[in-house]
Amino acid sequence: MLFRVLICIILSLMQNVCAKEPITPIPLTMDLNPDKVALGQLLFEDKRLSHDNTIACVSCHDLAKGGTDQLSHSIGINDTEGDINAPTVFNSGFNFRQFWNGRAATLEEQVHGPIHHPKEMGSHWIEVINKLKKDQAYLKKFKALYPQGIQIQNIKEAIALYERSLFTPNARFDQYLRGNHKAISSDEKKGYTLFKQYGCIACHQGMNIGGNLYQVFGVLNNYFEQRGNITQADLGRFTVTGKEYDRYRFKVPSLRNVEITAPYFHDGSAKTLKEAVDIMAFHQLGRTIPEHEKQLIVIFLKTLTGTYQGVLLK
Template sequence: MDISPPTSPLWIKVVLGAMLLTCLYAWEFWPSKLPSVPPSPHYSVLTNSREPITPLPLEPPDLDQGKVALGKKLFNELKLSHDNTIACASCHQLDHGGVDAKKYSRGIYGQLGNINAPTVYNSGYNFRQFWNGRAATLEQQVDGPVNNPVEMGSNWTEVISKLQKDPSYAIKFANIYPDGITAENIRDAIATFERSLITPNSRFDKFLRGDTKAITPKEFAGYQLFKGYGCISCHQGSNIGGNLYEKLGIMRPYFKENRPLTEADMGRYAITRNLEDMHVFKVPGLRNIALTAPYLHDGSVPTLEQVVRIMGEHQLGVDLPTEDISEIVAFLKTLTGEYGGNPL
């Protein structure tokens, strides 16, 4: 009589195999295993194409330079606002990391917005625009502030009328667009300029390309912790984020019952009215993150140390040790790049 143990069903073997692989991966990157000051030979493991973060291209994208120049002029043009006081550059200041360093930006007549202005740098790498992802392209994004009564408070008929009265704009548009000054062409020029706003050659990019002296052991340890704790699951790729949606408060609720919710707090739900999208936001890219405080959609967090602690608690369900936070912040500071060949 055959007394050998029964054969396990195939699905059980598959599940057990997957669990084993997960455990092995977690053990490999578990923070307690990682030295706070790793020896320099460890650097070589990052100089390959398998890393979840990839460097930005050193050369700017191949764009129509006429459109870039016109878009830059329009990006700084106050005539886009109803009272001629607000330009795109008012909230997205290129000499301040592409933001205005305010919790909420102010629009025409000093009106206060209800959400933190994200950086315009590297925005061409985002898969959607705005915190709630309501615009699919940079061109669509331009419509938002121009027509928002709190921001620019204008409309395309008014904007076009103003620009048509400026002979320099008539010439510039005619040289590029056969149909001259139109809403579509204004959007196209501004979006083209914004796609030129890439910030390559950060110290971490240099490190990924093989310069082992570009970052310190502490910064390297911070990157290993960044991966080991799981931050990399939402912040990866060339923009280190900006390519997916995620709920704010996966492991522990971020929004407290005694905190009144705003429409901005609703995230994707404000667009879809699907309860599963409540508090779901586009994950921001982390390039130049050291320059773009305050943080989160509500601009409520003034420092990198605080936002790393909050992300650990609410997104990962981990109370991060102070030393680990310090090392992760050190890594994040290596992500500041260059614009036009000059350090930001």
């Protein structure tokens, strides 16, 4: 017992000593089966995954638009407007759960959601598999990689693997974390300091700068009362657990590439980073941030934009 206490104390001190910055850089490389990733990409871009062959995953997660559709709410089949803002697919593999309300534990599990959602792809596994099986090229590719051929499990795995390959290392801020002190300007460093001082870091931390815990939207000042017009999507995790505690509780989103993934929040209500910082400061931290400091935080956030396949995202 005593030993355990002693070990606890020492371990905690060590942790303190070793992990100095609360944010850690994204690994530069990842070991994924390239054939499966290629297959995943085909599926990700294939409109046959939707009921009327109009929508692919890539429709709302466009790599040229920061892995999102840059809309407040996404547009699904039959031009239906969805209920929620599409989160970026970039770095989604590093999130601890998927969806704004965290209802899927893994990317594999996540694939199921949009395919079946009536306002998104409005399809069904049986329909999807039937369509894919008519394509000789798919039959061949699946057979080569999966002995059982085209199956739900394998489609999920291939897409998830492709999504895992969509990570964005080497942001200027990551270069700074790796020891290149010239990678960011002194103003940007100031912004980072303010980011920590104001307490943004309390939730936006770790490798993905978020994406590893749930938090209520409106910790200190109620957001939804002020915005009004509360929808099902606003309830957050409540819709998953049914617990009052989880009302308005969301997965804290990653801030990586945040510069290019506007509009912000699950409802896409903030159009600019400045607006988003304002809302966060008031509702989550109960504070107002002076104009020039806000400016510094925003320019810090812009250093988080990473590269995909060696090219800086735009």
